[in-house]
Amino acid sequence: MSQNLYDQPFSQRQLKAGENLKKILAKIFLNEIIIFPTIDSKLITVTEARISPDFKYAKIFFIPLIGQRSDEFLEVLNNFSKEIKFKASKNWTAKFMPNLKFVLDESFDYAEKIEKIIKKNKE
Numbered sequence: 001m002s003q004n005l006y007d008q009p010f011s012q013r014q015l016k017a018g019e020n021l022k023k024i025l026a027k028i029f030l031n032e033i034i035i036f037p038t039i040d041s042k043l044i045t046v047t048e049a050r051i052s053p054d055f056k057y058a059k060i061f062f063i064p065l066i067g068q069r070s071d072e073f074l075e076v077l078n079n080f081s082k083e084i085k086f087k088a089s090k091n092w093t094a095k096f097m098p099n100l101k102f103v104l105d106e107s108f109d110y111a112e113k114i115e116k117i118i119k120k121n122k123e
Contacts, residue, residue, distance in 0.1 A: 011053070017094060018049040021058060024091045025049070025084070033087050039069070039076050047105045051098055058098035061105035070104055077102040 010018075028034060029041040048061040064073040077084070081100045089097040 008053070010050070014051045014053065014055075017055070018051050018058070021049040021051065021060075021088065021092070021098075022046050024088045025060060027091075028084065028087050034080060034083055036076050036080060039064075039073050044073065044077075047107075055094060055096045055098055058100050060100055060102045061107075062102060063105050063108065074102060074104055 025046045029044045029046070032041050034041065043065040045063045045065065046060060047063055050059045050061070052058070060077075062073070062077070064070050066073075078101065081102065085097055085100050088100075
């Protein structure tokens, strides 16, 4: 089971809100509701949204479809996090809209590395 920042399992409320936030952000990026100066928002895939127990903070894991410029995507998204939060708050139904912090999701790269090690050991 997933764990939150306080070493407790995520509550059903946190998980449901995280999925809801993930869908809202995906819709914002896909419909280009916010125009970013140097990146194309259609190239952003939101993989997970983890919300703190007090709903004040959310860690948004994403993958840019263009892997070479991932640092640029990370910087732009974190610089525009207040504007993204404002646009997302229009569809947010909970009392508080969490502050957003964007993080590169490296789990797929990690899984690929593990898979290569397993294949190498089988040979």
